[in-house]
Every structure is written in C-alpha cells, then in structure tokens.
Amino acid sequence: MTIDNTEGARAQIGVTGLAVMGSNIARNFARHGHTVALHNRSIAKTDALIAEHGSEGDFVRTETIEEFVAALQKPRRVLIMVKAGDPTDAVIEELASAMEPGDIIIDGGNALYTDTIRREAALRDRGLHFVGAGISGGEEGALNGPSIMPGGPKESYEALGPLLESIAAQVDGTPCCTHIGPDGSGHFVKMVHNGIEYADMQLIGEAYNLFRDALGYDADQVADVFTDWNAGDLESYLVEITAEVLRQKDAKTGKALVDVIVDAAEQKGTGRWTVKSALDLGVPVTGIAEAVFARALSGSREQRKAAVGLASGALADKPADAAQFTEDIRQALYASKVVAYAQGFDQIAAGSAEYDWGLHPADLATIWRGGCIIRARFLNRIKEAYDENPKLPSLILAPYFRDAIETAIDSWRRVVSTATLLGIPVPAFASSLSYYDALRAERLPAALTQGQRDFFGAHTYERVDAEGKFHTLWSGDRSEVQA
Ligand code: NBP
Numbered sequence: 001m002t003i004d005n006t007e008g009a010r011a012q013i014g015v016t017g018l019a020v021m022g023s024n025i026a027r028n029f030a031r032h033g034h035t036v037a038l039h040n041r042s043i044a045k046t047d048a049l050i051a052e053h054g055s056e057g058d059f060v061r062t063e064t065i066e067e068f069v070a071a072l073q074k075p076r077r078v079l080i081m082v083k084a085g086d087p088t089d090a091v092i093e094e095l096a097s098a099m100e101p102g103d104i105i106i107d108g109g110n111a112l113y114t115d116t117i118r119r120e121a122a123l124r125d126r127g128l129h130f131v132g133a134g135i136s137g138g139e140e141g142a143l144n145g146p147s148i149m150p151g152g153p154k155e156s157y158e159a160l161g162p163l164l165e166s167i168a169a170q171v172d173g174t175p176c177c178t179h180i181g182p183d184g185s186g187h188f189v190k191m192v193h194n195g196i197e198y199a200d201m202q203l204i205g206e207a208y209n210l211f212r213d214a215l216g217y218d219a220d221q222v223a224d225v226f227t228d229w230n231a232g233d234l235e236s237y238l239v240e241i242t243a244e245v246l247r248q249k250d251a252k253t254g255k256a257l258v259d260v261i262v263d264a265a266e267q268k269g270t271g272r273w274t275v276k277s278a279l280d281l282g283v284p285v286t287g288i289a290e291a292v293f294a295r296a297l298s299g300s301r302e303q304r305k306a307a308v309g310l311a312s313g314a315l316a317d318k319p320a321d322a323a324q325f326t327e328d329i330r331q332a333l334y335a336s337k338v339v340a341y342a343q344g345f346d347q348i349a350a351g352s353a354e355y356d357w358g359l360h361p362a363d364l365a366t367i368w369r370g371g372c373i374i375r376a377r378f379l380n381r382i383k384e385a386y387d388e389n390p391k392l393p394s395l396i397l398a399p400y401f402r403d404a405i406e407t408a409i410d411s412w413r414r415v416v417s418t419a420t421l422l423g424i425p426v427p428a429f430a431s432s433l434s435y436y437d438a439l440r441a442e443r444l445p446a447a448l449t450q451g452q453r454d455f456f457g458a459h460t461y462e463r464v465d466a467e468g469k470f471h472t473l474w475s476g477d478r479s480e481v482q483a
Contacts, residue, residue, distance in 0.1 A: 011037035011060050011071045013163055014078040016091060017109075018045040021135070022081030023053075024142035025108065028167040030057025037062055037071040041082075069098040075129075075159050076103040084109040092119060092130075101127030104156045108135045110270055113184035113191060113277075117355075120152060120183040129156035132183070134190020136372035137169070145169035147372035148177035149193070149364075151186030169371025176367040181357035188277075188351050189364060192344050195274030195288040197238075197373050198267075199340035202291035202428045204242050207329050210415070213424050215322050219256035223247040229330055233404075234337075236376030265295040274347070281350040286435050287340035290427040316421030325418070331411035332429050338405060339432035341382060342395035362386035396439065405436065 014037035015026040022040075026049065029036045037060040040046045050061055062068040069076060076099055080091050088109055095105055105128060107116065116132030123130040131152035135142065148168050150157065157179040168177035180186045204226075211217040211225065223246035230239045248257040271292045278285040297304075319325035345361050352359035365383035368374055385398030392398055396405065405412075416433050419426040438444060451472075453459040460469040460483040469483040 009071060009073050011035045012073055012077070013037070014039060014062075014068055014072050014076070016040065016065075016068065016078060016080055016095070017082035018049055019081070019083075020139050021108070021142050022079075023049045024139055025079065025081060025135070025146075025167070026059070027053050027056055028143055028145070029163070030059060032166045033057070034163065034166070035060065037068055039063075039065065039068040065094045065098050069095070074100075074103070076100070077106065077160055077163065078104070079106045079108050079133075081108050084111050085115075088115075089119070092123070096123060096126055096128055099128060102129070104129040104131060104160055106131040106133050106150070106152075106160065107187075108133050110134075110190070110194075110268070111187050112273060113188035116151065116184035116187045124153075129153050131156055131160060132185075132187040133164070134180075134186050134193065136190060136193055136368075136374075138373065141169065141371050141373075145176070145371050147367050147370060147375070149180050149186045149189045149367065150177070151180045151183060151188075153182070154179060168367075169375075171366075171370040174366060176369065176371040178363050178367055180363075181352070181359050183355075185352070185355070185357040185359060188355075188357075189348060189359070191270050191273050191277065192347050192351075193368065193372065193374060194270035195278075195285060195291075195347075196340055196344040198271035198274075198291035198295075199285075199287035199344075199428060200236075200238050200337060200374055202294050203287070203333055203336050203340065203432075204238060205294075206419075206426045206429050207333050208242070208246070210329055210419060210424060210426070211326075214318055214418065214422055215325060216318070219246045219258050225326060229333075232330075233334060233377065234330065236378065237373060238376075264299045264301055266299070267292065267295050271295070277351070278347050281347060281354060283343070283347045283350045284435065285343040285347055286431040287336065287343055287428050290431045294425075294427055312423035313421075316418065318422070319418060325414075328411035328414045328418075331408035332415035332433075335405050335408040335412045335436070336429050336432035337378070338396060338401050339435055340428075341378075342401075343435070345382075345395055360386075360390065361392075362390065394439065396436065 012034045013029050015022050016039040018038060018040040026036050026038060035058040038046045038049060039062050043063055046061055050059055060071045062071055078095055080088060082088055082091050088107055088111060092105060111132055120130040129152060131150050134149035135146050137146035145168055148164050150164060161179065165175040165177045168175040180189050208222055211222045223243045226239055226243040246258055250257045250260045253260055271288060275285060275289045275292050348359055348361060362383050365379045365386060369379045381400050382395060385392060385395060385400060395401055412433055416426060416430045450461040454461050454471055455474045458471055460471045463470055470480050471483045472478055472480050
C-alpha cells in the first residue's frame with residue numbers, strides 16, 4: 001500500500017466520495033489489481049478506508065483535488081460517488097477545473113438522467129468526457145461485483161470499459177457491464193431498473209400479505225414458501241432475501257422482525273422519477289406506479305389510523321385449499337412480474353426513441369442478470385426473447401412469456417378476485433392483470449372517451465371506416481363533419 005503520491009501519476013482510477021458506495025467500489029477496484037487514488041471532501045473517510053482496508057490493494061491517499069488529479073494516469077479516469085444533486089455539480093466543477101481535455105469523469109451516483117444530459121453537454125464543450133453510470137447492487141454489490149450501466153461517449157468506453165468490466169458481476173463469463181448509449185442513457189436505464197425493483201418488491205409484498213391475511217400464515221411459514229419458490233422460475237435475489245428477512249427474529253421481543261417493523265415504506269426517489277418520466281413519455285408503467293403509490297399510502301399513517309375499522313364487507317371465506325392458493329399466488333406473482341418488466345422495457349424503448357439513444361433491450365437483460373437488485377433467472381428468458389426479436393412490440397408477446405401467462409391466467413384471476421372479495425389490497429397484482437386485459441382487448445372504452453372529448457371540447461375523433469378526423473355538431477343538428 002502507498003499512502004502518498006510522490007511517485008507521480010500512477011493510479012488507473014480515482015474515486016472521490018468515500019461513503020458506503022464509494023469506499024466499497026474503491027476496494028473492489030483495488031482487489032482487482034488496479035491502483036486507486038482516493039479522495040473525499042473530508043479526509044476522515046479516506047483515512048478510515050486506508051486504516052481498515054489498506055492492505056487489500058494499492059491505494060493512493062490524496063487530500064486535495066489537485067493532488068488527486070495529479071495521481072492519475074492519462075487519460076485520467078475519476079469516479080464520483082457523492083450524494084446525488086448539488087454535491088455532484090460541485091465536485092464536477094472542481095474536477096473539471098483541474099483536468100485536461102480527453103480526461104473522463106464518471107458519475108456513479110443515482111443522478112436524474114436529465115441532469116446527466118446537461119452535465120455531459122457542458123463537459124463536452126470543455127473537451128472532457130462525462131459518463132453517467134448507473135450502478136446497482138447496493139453496498140454488497142459495490143464490493144463484490146455490481147451491475148454497471150455506463151452511458152456517455154462511446155470513445156470513452158474504450159478507456160473505461162475494461163476497468164469497469166473487471167469489477168462488475170460476471171454471469172456465465174459475461175460481465176454485467178456494457179456501454180449503454182449516449183449522454184443520460186445509463187442513468188435513465190438505471191432509473192427504470194429501480195422502478196422495476198419497486199414493482200417487484202410491491203408484488204412480493206402483496207404475495208406475503210395474502211399468505212398472512214388470507215391463509216393466516218406466520219412469517220416462518222411464508223419464508224418457507226419463498227425458499228421453495230426460489231428453487232424454481234421465480235429464483236431471484238429479491239425472492240431469496242424475502243425469505244431471509246421473514247425468518248429473522250427480533251432479539252428484543254423474540255417475535256419475527258417483520259412483525260415489529262413499522263409498516264410505512266420509505267423511498268429515495270428513483271421510483272417516483274420513473275413514473276414521472278413515464279407520464280411524460282406516455283408509457284403506462286402501471287405496476288411501477290402502483291408500487292410508488294403503495295409506499296406513499298403506507299406512509300399516510302394518520303389517515304390510515306383514522307380509517308381502521310371501515311367496512312370490509314363479508315363476501316368471501318378464506319381459501320379452502322391452501323396448496324392450490326399458494327400455487328395461484330406463485331403464478332400471479334410470475335405473470336405480474338412479466339407485466340412489470342414488459343412495462344419497464346416499453347419505457348426504455350420510448351426513452352431511446354425520444355432521445356435517439358439506440359438502446360438494445362437484450363443488452364440490458366444481460367447485464368441485469370448479476371450484481372443488481374433485480375437479478376433473476378427470468379432475465380435469461382428476457383434476453384432470449386429480445387435476441388430472437390429485438391423489435392418485440394411487448395415482452396408479453398414473446399412466445400415464452402405468452403405461454404407462461406396462458407398457464408398462469410386462471411390463477412392470476414383467482415388471486416385478484418379472492419383478494420378483492422376478502423378486502424385484501426393487491427394494487428399491483430390487480431393493475432397488472434387489468435393492463436394485460438386492456439392490452440389484449442379488441443375494443444376499449446376509449447371510443448367513448450373520444451366521443452365525450454368531442455362533445456365538450458370539439459377535440460374530434462377518428463372513424464373505424466374512414467380516413468381523417470371527424471366532429472359531430474353536438475350543439476347543432478348533430479350531423480358529422482370532417483375536421
Ligand atoms: P451518500 O449519498 O450518503 O453521500 C455521501 C458522500 O457525499 C460523502 O463522501 C460526502 O462527503 C459526499 N458529499 C456530500 Br454529502 N456533499 C458533498 C459536496 N458538496 N462536495 C463533495 N462531497 C460531498 O453516499 P452513498 O450512500 O455511498 O451513495 C453515493 C452515491 O451512490 C449516491 O448518489 C447514491 O444515490 C448512489 N447509490 C447508492 C446506493 C446505495 O445502496 N447506498 C446504491 C446505488 C447508488 P463527506 O464525507 O465529506 O461528507
């Protein structure tokens with residue numbers, strides 16, 4: 001270990017921002033044989049990292065940005081891992097003033113993709129490469145292999161790709177890292193990834209709720225079901241950790257930990273960003289939206305307290321066949337998950353078209369197979385589906401998923417109807433099923449909507465049997481005119 005930079009510019013990568021994520025990524029680089037220059041606004045984190053983990057590899061301790069930049073080989077590569085927002089702009093400005101044309105600044109934080117577009121353009125004007133890189137996998141992934149989604153100029157990937165690929169998770173010998181596309185595309189894709197994560201977690205939560213409230217299972221019993229599911233098509237990181245969380249006992253009370261945790265879910269914002277962007281792009285990401293709203297509702301604690309005891313009705317008995325209902329929930333979870341991913345991939349296609357990014361859905365499915373929070377066996381199927389037909393109109397239409405939903409459909413309906421009759425909320429299961437039914441419907445009530453819009457606002461409508469736009473003279477003789 002080296003703790004000064006008197007040997008000059010010898011670090012292959014610099015990491016600034018050494019909190020949880022930055023320190024673990026810096027260690028990951030060092031463990032893979034790269035010399036890593038370390039920098040943090042306050043020196044304490046740098047020194048703590050060196051004191052605790054300095055023996056893991058070759059680190060260069062620096063205090064000032066000038067020292068930090070001077071420690072780097074050219075083209076200089078700096079990974080920023082600070083709190084997203086204003087701190088990122090502040091650090092970029094400091095770095096850009098000290099760096100030279102051709103150097104590369106990578107923002108590995110959870111930046112809003114429109115900020116990344118703005119920053120990339122500004123730094124391009126100064127001759128610097130700016131790479132907005134989505135990084136997923138949390139603390140553990142950062143240390144042992146995350147999924148990395150770098151955007152930005154293609155040329156910068158030549159100097160950066162091998163470094164990032166060396167620390168990424170590997171699945172079947174393929175790194176979970178690839179160049180995503182220009183400017184903000186890496187952060188956009190990471191945002192949608194997080195949105196899908198919200199939907200997946202909500203669906204798992206609804207399944208758990210059904211076991212608890214419809215079948216009366218305790219946390220251990222539900223954990224057993226999830227462990228079992230993790231050996232099949234639902235195998236995934238989130239299903240695996242669900243079993244672990246459910247099995248955890250609270251040291252203080254001896255109860256299941258999940259039963260002493262306040263049932264109000266928090267959010268940091270990427271789910272909300274996904275939904276806002278989907279609204280702007282006009283893409284119905286209903287599963288993700290339900291998940292974001294479900295967290296918001298759970299957090300309305302005063303309102304919920306006041307509403308406890310409202311009528312639930314008395315229309316249904318608990319399911320008589322627990323084994324059948326368990327299988328129904330498994331099928332409903334799988335089918336709803338297909339919908340959540342299909343919607344997420346639709347949003348990625350829409351973003352790609354809007355910003356002319358040329359994104360490849362199969363590549364994303366490939367790099368999400370390992371390292372990230374939504375890693376799942378199921379992603380192999382998504383990759384195959386897009387490899388076979390990169391222009392799939394919807395993931396739901398890929399033969400494999402079409403068949404899977406056909407198998408699941410009756411179970412899915414039984415779960416949603418049973419939950420509804422029992423008064424158990426299943427917003428994501430139900431809205432995914434409605435989305436599916438709307439997508440496959442030959443006629444939607446949108447014709448009536450168009451009629452109403454024409455009635456009150458003369459917004460016109462199209463006809464099924466003629467080209468052009470039409471308007472009915474609602475306040476006149478109600479004849480039709482061509483608009
Ligand atoms: P935090 O998001 O908690 O940020 C703490 C770091 O930001 C510290 O190094 C702090 O320096 C630095 N910082 C701040 Br705050 N303001 C600064 C400023 N004005 N100038 C310079 N540095 C400043 O760290 P984190 O949880 O490790 O996350 C880092 C990034 O990675 C975030 O964008 C986050 O959204 C993203 N991310 C996190 C996860 C996760 O699981 N935590 C996963 C994926 C991505 P100091 O030590 O001097 O205060």
